[in-house]
Amino acid sequence: MTGDELKVRVGPDATEAALERPGTRPFDFTGRPMRGWVVVASSAVSEDQALAAWIDHGHDFAASLPPK
Template identity: 60%
Template sequence: MAYDEGLAQRLREALGDLPDVVEKRMFGGLACMWRGNMLVGVMGDDLIARVGPDGMADALKQPGARVFDFTGRPMKGWVVVAGEAVGEDADLADWIDRARDYVEPMPPK
């Protein structure tokens, strides 16, 4: 599966000042790891964001967000956000911030 290279580039730019970010190919797309923990990524034309179990309810109320159900089993704490819903840089930054809020307290791997 190919992924939206334009969205991937926007993620790279938005994460540019964050130390210890590494890209990995996952889910047929691209995952951005922060200190060894998955943070955000691109799958197809969509953003994937790790918001944590406590952030799910609010995240799913946001435009374009849905449960990340890649294998037929929903991934707890993850959402998929339609590419159109992150077309503006401010919207993309909001999702990155949500993911950072969850991942930041995690110990590095």
Template identity: 55%
Template sequence: MAYDEGLAHRLGESLGDLPDLTTKKMFGSLVFLWRGNLLVGALGSDLIARVGPEAQADALAAPGARVFDFTGRPMNGWVVVDGEAVAEDEALEDWIARCREFVEALPPK
């Protein structure tokens, strides 16, 4: 599955000022790593969001969010958000903020 270049561009624009930000193509997606830790990504037209285990239940209650089970095994602390749910910049920024809160507390890799 190819990633949505429009979503990837929007993510890059929003995250562009973060130091130590890199991108990587993985499994047909484009992910953004902050200090070596995966932060967010574009999987098809959907958003991969790393919110952390403690915030996963709240994240899953949000419109368009579902468990991230790309490999057939649900990943704890990760959700996928339907592209339509992040079509507006404000919604995308809210998801990015959730992810930054969790990843900022992780040690750099």
């Protein structure tokens, strides 16, 4: 988390679906949105269950990546 927002790596194929969820926006750190990442407002993760769902989503994507 940065400040009160959560950054989640969801992967390029899931970005559009993630952005349809309430409280999300593109992760734009450099003036260009970073494909595969979303920012989730604190209001959208104020409940433990909602936060856990986003953490699971990010974890699932990370687990799908090949080992480095």
